[in-house]
Amino acid sequence: MDVKTKDLWVFMETKEDGTAKNVGIELLNPGRRLADKQGGKLVSVVIGYHTDAAVKEAGTHGADKVLVLDGKEYQRYTTDAYTNAVEYLLKKYAPTSMLIGATPNGRDMGPRLSSRLGTGLTADCTSLDIDDASGNIEWTRPAFGGNLMAVIMCPNNRPQLGTVRPGVFKKPSLCENKAEIIHEDFHVPAEQIRTRLLKTILEDSSDFVDLEGADIIVSGGRGVGGADGFKVIQELADALGATVGASRAAVDEGWITHSHQVGQTGKTVGPKLYIACGISGAIQHVAGMNSSDVVVAINKDADAPIFNVADYGLVGDLFEIVPALTAAIKKNKA
């Protein structure tokens, strides 16, 4: 595709109530920097149903322009409706590039678009820049479970597409809303949507494990020793208002359910504080938690690789340390 503008786009995913998901607003932060560097406008693409709140949020967080597609068929994400809609917009305006949040929906739609448009897509980026010599975006992403970082470019095809990991960038600060708002009229007929939602099974709120949204996670691994051992983990989590996580070893042993698993075959998390108890730190676990702001590791084995990623490392028996930590927190709360 030939580029028609120097503009940079940020895809803003919406929730069913029409408000914006955090990641779309976060992406306006690196988006502004990249758009300025390439001398174009920062454009936010809002697709959803009753999207006024999301459109406003894009403007108050610095978008120069907001492209809006509002329709009932966009209320709940479907691959076909969203791919067709974004394809329409990209072909009409032909921007240089588009950032997409690396949410489950973003990672469902991104590759579909790259394949349809015959252009490059870089997955799950954690850092973005522009190569001064060529003007191409440098997409930096983890591979091998975060043990290797790769810098990817898409030199000859446009638009340049990438999904960007949620929680990596901070939301830009609020500013005066000067955004130009453009309502587009494009609808996807029902027969073009080849999937249908038959049933949703919302997790019982008492069973629901919100690892991805948690500010603090206390995780247990093989060192916890059994299902009973998770009691001390749960107590610390309760004292901190934290969510309980687990390593694959603990899940495979059947001590805790898979919905608690952090790591390559579990959830990828990025809390403010991650406390790893009795977790050795296998690559597949670290892949899921190494974007946490602060990591505490508690382990008997001083050579455990988890200490390589820890900000605070405690060598010792978790059954002494964890209850003592819980007690200290409770004492100071009281």
Added chain:
Amino acid sequence: MNILVCVKQVPDSNEIKIDPETNTLMRQGVPSIVNPFDGYALEAAARIKDKDADGTRIVVLSMGPQQAEVALRECLAIAADKAYLVTDRKFGGSDTLATSYILSKAIEKVEELEGRKFDAIFCGKQATDGDTAQVGPELAEHLGYPQVTYGLEVTAESDGLHVCREAEDGTEIIGVQTPCLVTFTKPSFDPRFPTIKRKLAARKQEIPHLTIEELTNIDQTHIGLKGSPTRVKRTFVPPRKKSGVVIKEETGEASAQKLYEMLCNAHVI
């Protein structure tokens, strides 16, 4: 139902270590395994076959070097009826878009060889080496099929497939017409193991190779490094955290107390 399962041979990520001296990835001597997510896709196919043994055929397809035959034989031992390997030096250096293009052309060829179309293409959600999760949806688009990602379980129904998938706030069941493509993530159950009998049979099975000679339908400008829109500019091992503090007091209790104070002072809690 005819099901094609796409699999990739990957290094066992539990065995990969970082060389502490050079800070580089130690890949040598790391055993290769079937990408775990592809294993879940194969299990999903096997469960359809459990319910309808006579009416279900499972074919596995992999793209990779000759050595990837080992992964295909494992799939044959677990549940697959037939395996094909897509292999050619010219395919090397392909990014996800070029890879998915080659796979789409290989699927056309396999359908010709098998004498029937596939009703469903199953893939792992992502491979544990690249972690992109892009090949499945890109392949679906090349084929023009609908897709369902993050599948956990699937059943064959009269109106197509019903896929139970992981959603952000629980699970949902999606109905999708066939032919379609489904990618799978980790379910709550463990995939089956191969039996000795199947293992022995798998060892003898012939695995046809599909090279550029066979895949005459391929446009060679869309494959390999040259046909890939993305380029790896450089790779590096991320710097280790240097700021890590070790807390080791006389007792566990004292260590906990010190940690508590440090976390409070740093305004973490």
